[in-house]
Amino acid sequence: MTTVCSATEAVADIADGSTVLVSGFGMAGMPVELIDALISQGATDLTVVSNNAGNGDTGLAALLAKRRVRKMICSFPRQFDSWVFDGLYRSGEIELEVVPQGTLAERLRAAGAGIPAFFCPTGAGTMLADGKETREIDGRLHVLEYALPGDVALVGAHRADRLGNVVYRKTARNFGPVMATAARTTIVQVADVVATGQLDPEAIVTPSIFVDRIVPVGGQA
Amino acid sequence: MTTVCSATEAVADIADGSTVLVSGFGMAGMPVELIDALISQGATDLTVVSNNAGNGDTGLAALLAKRRVRKMICSFPRQFDSWVFDGLYRSGEIELEVVPQGTLAERLRAAGAGIPAFFCPTGAGTMLADGKETREIDGRLHVLEYALPGDVALVGAHRADRLGNVVYRKTARNFGPVMATAARTTIVQVADVVATGQLDPEAIVTPSIFVDRIVPVGGQA
Amino acid sequence: MSLGKEELAAAIARDIPTGSFVNLGIGQPTSVADYLEDDAAVVLHTENGMLNMGPAAVGDQVDPDLTNAGKIPVVELPGCSYFHHADSFAMMRGGHLDVCVMGAYQVSATGDLANWHTGAPDAIPAVGGAMDLATGAKRVFVMMNLLTKDGRPKLVPECTYPLTGVACVDRVYTDMATFDITPEGVVVLATHGPTFADLEELLDVPLIAATGH
Amino acid sequence: MSLGKEELAAAIARDIPTGSFVNLGIGQPTSVADYLEDDAAVVLHTENGMLNMGPAAVGDQVDPDLTNAGKIPVVELPGCSYFHHADSFAMMRGGHLDVCVMGAYQVSATGDLANWHTGAPDAIPAVGGAMDLATGAKRVFVMMNLLTKDGRPKLVPECTYPLTGVACVDRVYTDMATFDITPEGVVVLATHGPTFADLEELLDVPLIAATGH
Numbered sequence: 001m002t003t004v005c006s007a008t009e010a011v012a013d014i015a016d017g018s019t020v021l022v023s024g025f026g027m028a029g030m031p032v033e034l035i036d037a038l039i040s041q042g043a044t045d046l047t048v049v050s051n052n053a054g055n056g057d058t059g060l061a062a063l064l065a066k067r068r069v070r071k072m073i074c075s076f077p078r079q080f081d082s083w084v085f086d087g088l089y090r091s092g093e094i095e096l097e098v099v100p101q102g103t104l105a106e107r108l109r110a111a112g113a114g115i116p117a118f119f120c121p122t123g124a125g126t127m128l129a130d131g132k133e134t135r136e137i138d139g140r141l142h143v144l145e146y147a148l149p150g151d152v153a154l155v156g157a158h159r160a161d162r163l164g165n166v167v168y169r170k171t172a173r174n175f176g177p178v179m180a181t182a183a184r185t186t187i188v189q190v191a192d193v194v195a196t197g198q199l200d201p202e203a204i205v206t207p208s209i210f211v212d213r214i215v216p217v218g219g220q221a
Numbered sequence: 222m223t224t225v226c227s228a229t230e231a232v233a234d235i236a237d238g239s240t241v242l243v244s245g246f247g248m249a250g251m252p253v254e255l256i257d258a259l260i261s262q263g264a265t266d267l268t269v270v271s272n273n274a275g276n277g278d279t280g281l282a283a284l285l286a287k288r289r290v291r292k293m294i295c296s297f298p299r300q301f302d303s304w305v306f307d308g309l310y311r312s313g314e315i316e317l318e319v320v321p322q323g324t325l326a327e328r329l330r331a332a333g334a335g336i337p338a339f340f341c342p343t344g345a346g347t348m349l350a351d352g353k354e355t356r357e358i359d360g361r362l363h364v365l366e367y368a369l370p371g372d373v374a375l376v377g378a379h380r381a382d383r384l385g386n387v388v389y390r391k392t393a394r395n396f397g398p399v400m401a402t403a404a405r406t407t408i409v410q411v412a413d414v415v416a417t418g419q420l421d422p423e424a425i426v427t428p429s430i431f432v433d434r435i436v437p438v439g440g441q442a
Numbered sequence: 443m444s445l446g447k448e449e450l451a452a453a454i455a456r457d458i459p460t461g462s463f464v465n466l467g468i469g470q471p472t473s474v475a476d477y478l479e480d481d482a483a484v485v486l487h488t489e490n491g492m493l494n495m496g497p498a499a500v501g502d503q504v505d506p507d508l509t510n511a512g513k514i515p516v517v518e519l520p521g522c523s524y525f526h527h528a529d530s531f532a533m534m535r536g537g538h539l540d541v542c543v544m545g546a547y548q549v550s551a552t553g554d555l556a557n558w559h560t561g562a563p564d565a566i567p568a569v570g571g572a573m574d575l576a577t578g579a580k581r582v583f584v585m586m587n588l589l590t591k592d593g594r595p596k597l598v599p600e601c602t603y604p605l606t607g608v609a610c611v612d613r614v615y616t617d618m619a620t621f622d623i624t625p626e627g628v629v630v631l632a633t634h635g636p637t638f639a640d641l642e643e644l645l646d647v648p649l650i651a652a653t654g655h
Numbered sequence: 656m657s658l659g660k661e662e663l664a665a666a667i668a669r670d671i672p673t674g675s676f677v678n679l680g681i682g683q684p685t686s687v688a689d690y691l692e693d694d695a696a697v698v699l700h701t702e703n704g705m706l707n708m709g710p711a712a713v714g715d716q717v718d719p720d721l722t723n724a725g726k727i728p729v730v731e732l733p734g735c736s737y738f739h740h741a742d743s744f745a746m747m748r749g750g751h752l753d754v755c756v757m758g759a760y761q762v763s764a765t766g767d768l769a770n771w772h773t774g775a776p777d778a779i780p781a782v783g784g785a786m787d788l789a790t791g792a793k794r795v796f797v798m799m800n801l802l803t804k805d806g807r808p809k810l811v812p813e814c815t816y817p818l819t820g821v822a823c824v825d826r827v828y829t830d831m832a833t834f835d836i837t838p839e840g841v842v843v844l845a846t847h848g849p850t851f852a853d854l855e856e857l858l859d860v861p862l863i864a865a866t867g868h
Contacts, residue, residue: 001461001483025703025740026726028719051740078781079726089779098780101702102744102787106336109741114535114578115327116358118339122748122790125821127772128782137337141821163485163494163521167423170737171703172720177739181536197520202388203424204523205739207493208485209463209538222674222696246490246527247513249506272527299568300513310566319567322489323531323574330528335748335791343535343577346608348559349569362608384698384707384734391524392490393507398526402749418733425736426526428706429698430676430751 002164002211007037010187010213014043014152021108021150021179022050022060023157026079029172031156031189032059033217038154044068049108049150051101051175053077053085064088073148075101100128103145105178111149112181112210120145153183157206160188160216163196164208173205180210189215223385223432228258231408231434235264235373242329242371242400243271243281247300250393252377252410253280254438259375265289270329270371272322272396274298274306285309294369296322321349324366326399332370333402333431341366374404378427381409381437384417385429394426401431408434444617444635452477454585454615458484458541465489465534465575467544468512471585474543487539489571491530494522511571531571534578542579544572546586546614548601551647553611553623555584556603569606576607588616588644595645597621597628618644626650657830657848665690667798667828671697671754678702678747678788680757681725684798687756700752702784704743707735724784744784747791755792757785759799759827761814764860766824766836768797769816782819789820801829801857808858810834810841831857839863 011034014020020038024030039062046069053072054061061084063069072094077085088094099107100122110118119142123129133144155176158169166188168176180186188206193216232255235241241259245251260283267290274293275282282305284290293315298306309315320328321343331339340363344350354365376397379390387409389397401407409427414437445453447470455477458464465487466472475497478484486495488510495510496517504515525533533539546557558572559565576582586596597614614621618636622629629650630638642649658666660683668690671677678700679685688710691697699708701723712718712728723729738746746752759770771785772778789795799809810827827834831849835842842863843851855862 026722028703028722028726076781076783078779086779090777096780098782100782100786101740101784102748102791105740105744106334106748109532110339112536112538113327113532114342114537115339116342116361116363118331118336120748121335121337122786124790126786126818128786140337142337161521165521165523168737168739169423170718170721170731171701171705173737173739174704175740178741181532181538199521200424201518201522201524202390202426203421205423207523207525207533208521209487209493209533247509249490249509249513297568297570299566307566311564317567319569321569321573322527322571323535323578326527326531327535330745333749333751334745335750341535343573345577347573347605349573382734386734386736389524389526391505391508391518392488392492394524394526395491396527399528402745402751420734422731422735422737428736428738428746429734430700430706430746 002208002214004162004193004214004216007033007189007215007217008040010034010215011037011041014038014041016043017045018043018151019047019049021153021183022048023155023174023176023179025051025171025174026055029156029174029176030059031154034154034187034189034215035059035063039063039066045070047071047073049073049148051075051104052079053082055079055081057084061085064094067093069094071095071097073097073099075099075104098128105175107145107148108178108182111147112178115147117144117146119143148182150179150183151185153179153186155180155186155188157188157190160190160193160214161196161199162193164211164214165199165204166190166206166211167199167203168205177206180206185212186210187213187215189217191219192216223429223435225383225414225435225437228254228410228436228438229261231255231436232258232262235259235262237264238266239264239372240268240270242374242404243269244376244395244397244400246272246392246395248276250377250395250397251280252375255375255408255410255436256280256284260284260287266291268292268294270294270369272296272325273300274303276300276302278305282306285315288314290315292316292318294318294320296320296325319349326396328366328369329399329403332368333399336368338365338367340364369403371400371404372406374400374407376401376407376409378409378411381411381414381435382417382420383414385432385435386420386425387411387427387432388420388424389426398427401427406433407431408436410436410438412440413437447473450585450615450617454543454583458482462540463487463538465539465542465579467542467575469545471543471545472512487533489530489534491525491527492522494519531574534574537578537580539579541581541583542575543583543585544575546584546596547603548596548598549584549611549614550601551599551628553609554601555582555606555611556601558606559604561604572606576610581612582610584611584614586616588618597645597647599646660686663798663828663830667756667796671695675753676700676751678752678755678792680755680788683758684756685725700746702743702747704738704740705735707732744787747787750791750793752792754794754796755788756796756798757788759797759809760816761809761811762797762824762827763814764812764841766822767814768795768819768824769814771819772817774817785819789823794825795823797824797827799829801831810858810860812859
């Protein structure tokens with residue numbers, strides 16, 4: 001059952017050592033207000049799964065700067081404005097697991113879909129497959145990849161109804177829908193909350209079954 | 222690139238021995254006009270993948286009655302109105318592979334997503350796992366299931382734009398979207414075709430990249 | 443007095459926690475929906491691709507594009523959503539459903555479920571979504587008569603019918619008693635007519651009295 | 656005369672079949688879009704979840720929720736659609752993209768691609784969608800200069816940089832020549848300035864003249 005609450009309430013029970021899935025591709029879909037609340041809340045020793053490793057000095061980068069993250073699992077940490085991560089990485093203060101972007105998305109989907117492992121052609125024969133089980137299927141080499149579940153997902157979305165159904169906006173959708181399925185507790189920040197029945201049932205992207213907490217944060221709706 | 226054409230044109234090149242994916246759950250989403258065209262076209266020795274094995278005497282049941290289908294792969298062949306299939310099965314005139322409904326959907330999705338095989342908890346320890354590779358992962362037994370691609374998908378949908386983007390209607394969506402991704406050639410029948418740009422980009426369920434041929438058949442729009 | 447089918451459905455409905463996401467199997471379990479109170483805010487899932495499914499459609503409400511898993515026309519409830527079959531079963535297999543209610547031919551003392559196939563040589567096997575539900579739902583409730591028509595127990599030491607799932611059943615609601623399948627054994631939660639001793643006599647399965655009985 | 660970057664982009668655009676679904680990699684390959692004719696009906700895919708992506712947004716068009724894979728704001732084209740990351744990469748991995756165009760550090764004579772990591776000990780590895788594209792697209796086009804800044808060939812017998820994908824490149828467009836990677840070997844499709852003999856001299860890779868050259 002989905003509750004509508006404040007960012008502070010929503011992140012209150014995130015424990016030290018949690019695996020936190022953070023949506024967004026660059027800043028599009030990044031749950032900035034939820035991350036700010038998590039920073040205030042103080043949980044540390046986190047593993048963060050997100051496509052990038054923070055941009056500029058806000059959001060995920062600010063969480064990293066506070067040294068709350070033990071390990072990043074992402075596809076593309078190095079960007080023109082990822083100086084916070086870069087510094088921590090070069091000084092050996094953060095672990096990094098690099099995963100091809102599509103494999104990252106598929107491992108998250110698998111976690112949400114009850115598929116513990118799957119064979120994947122991506123990365124076969126590269127250093128990202130080092131040490132992994134491989135198998136030739138239909139004449140092609142594949143890597144066995146495992147589901148990547150989270151304790152908590154922090155998702156930036158567009159709008160929700162009071163029941164907890166969620167829609168996204170344009171390419172800000174990106175990782176939100178798969179991360180929402182992959183965590184034990186899913187927290188979604190939205191620009192606004194509408195009455196149940198006000199969203200088109202054919203166009204709901206994340207049904208309420210995946211959503212535990214909705215945090216209205218205002219902004220573009 | 223998607224073409225808009227008649228049912229007869231759309232099915233003209235389906236070869237004997239093809240694997241044909243047929244959408245629908247009971248009659249909801251069943252591409253009746255495409256199946257009728259396939260019956261007229263005459264292709265035989267087919268493997269048909271569909272949730273059920275035909276209802277009454279029309280659609281898939283009519284194709285079966287013409288003895289064009291060598292093998293059915295489905296989750297639930299036996300229904301109150303599946304007398305055509307029942308007769309063929311009992312007289313040994315058709316092969317049957319029964320697959321749990323969710324595994325059927327996931328094998329189709331895997332085919333469309335470039336995942337050749339995945340571990341699945343469903344059916345582990347049952348007769349439907351007999352002879353299949355199994356593995357214990359995280360303390361639970363799983364079955365290795367393989368992707369199920371089709372040569373052709375026949376999909377019943379609601380509406381398309383001229384570019385080939387497709388939307389469905391209510392629970393008639395069912396297997397259409399995954400089958401559309403899983404076949405080399407995807408043929409979609411719709412009630413009507415609208416101008417490109419007339420469908421909400423946030424609500425398109427099957428993007429045009431998966432659709433080869435659109436067949437407007439009229440009816441409820 | 444043993445419970446009638448409607449009383450059984452009502453008893454199950456009472457035990458479903460507020461706000462649960464629930465799948466009711468085809469046949470008898472469907473009737474549980476009739477006893478869910480509105481304020482229980484239970485959301486029904488139907489595996490053919492819908493959440494917040496409403497009751498059976500009547501008259502003009504009938505729409506061939508909107509059915510439940512038993513192919514019976516139904517209606518929408520506010521806040522409903524539609525999704526395709528792979529997403530629907532990902533929901534199930536991924537452990538997102540709180541409860542499913544299914545019928546059964548047999549349940550074993552360790553929670554094995556047999557409800558899809560009689561094993562008869564001339565039977566046409568048809569599994570549908572039964573294995574997915576049995577494997578995926580967080581809690582699997584079975585709703586059945588305790589005895590077959592010819593008086594044999596359906597709660598058994600080991601299933602003789604082909605299995606739907608291994609060690610997947612959490613609770614068994616029957617006309618004569620309600621049982622919890624636990625790591626310690628089969629616990630009799632409530633009796634409807636027979637005494638605990640009657641049940642021990644009837645069943646070839648060791649029974650544990652619920653605390654407080 | 657060797658081709659400038661813009662001429663190279665135009666040459667690639669001309670070779671993309673009408674109606675293709677195409678992904679253009681971050682950086683130089685993005686410029687291929689500027690040379691696609693409207694009547695070619697090419698549909699651009701961006702892996703962050705969109706088909707029928709339009710050109711870069713200008714002025715009021717800029718919307719932080721609508722970017723390409725390089726995080727540059729873009730606009731919609733009619734018939735565009737949005738989808739999540741798992742669906743977007745399923746599209747890629749599943750072989751639904753007709754063509755992708757990527758840059759490269761090195762391409763081997765057998766079509767191995769190295770374009771994500773220099774292998775330098777202090778480099779921060781960042782693969783993004785490069786491996787998915789290399790593995791998934793039906794045809795992989797590489798767009799690069801034939802030589803590094805210090806004059807070493809980038810079309811090599813075997814890649815020395817870490818691989819992005821094995822035997823995945825179909826065609827290599829460079830400032831000096833265009834090559835097809837075939838089961839028979841590296842075919843020189845066209846030369847831009849150097850002669851076939853010049854290329855044989857320059858590269859440590861056996862070359863085959865295209866039929867008709």
